[in-house]
Amino acid sequence: MQKKVVMYSTPTCHYCNLAKDFFHDYNISYEVFNVQTDLAKRKEMVEKSGQMGVPVIIVDDEIIKGFDEDRLRELLEIK
Numbered sequence: 001m002q003k004k005v006v007m008y009s010t011p012t013c014h015y016c017n018l019a020k021d022f023f024h025d026y027n028i029s030y031e032v033f034n035v036q037t038d039l040a041k042r043k044e045m046v047e048k049s050g051q052m053g054v055p056v057i058i059v060d061d062e063i064i065k066g067f068d069e070d071r072l073r074e075l076l077e078i079k
Contacts, residue, residue, distance in 0.1 A: 002028070002029065003075065003076060004031075004058075004059070004060055005023070005028060005058070005059050006031045006032075006033070006057070007019060007020075007030055007056070007058075008041060008042075008045040008054055008055060008056040008057075009032055009033070009034065009055045010036040010054050011034065011036065013054050013055060015054070015066060016054055016055040018067050019055050019067045022067070022069060022072065026078055028076060033045070035054060048063060049063055053066070057072065059072070059075040060075075062075055
């Protein structure tokens with residue numbers, strides 16, 4: 001069973017787009033929230049991560065700040 005993946009991002013964020021490409025390349029389904037326009041999700045992101053920077057990616061309960069491909073591969077068990 002695939003782990004739950006959630007990403008907080010903005011449309012103009014370069015690292016957010018790299019993460020989206022990574023998920024697409026490995027057929028990882030994920031839920032994405034645009035914190036530029038969704039103020040409630042922006043507040044939620046800051047409460048969970050302690051920061052305003054994007055992307056914030058959550059795999060199950062693990063919070064990743066920024067696009068850390070090695071950590072994502074480890075958590076999603078991608079070789």
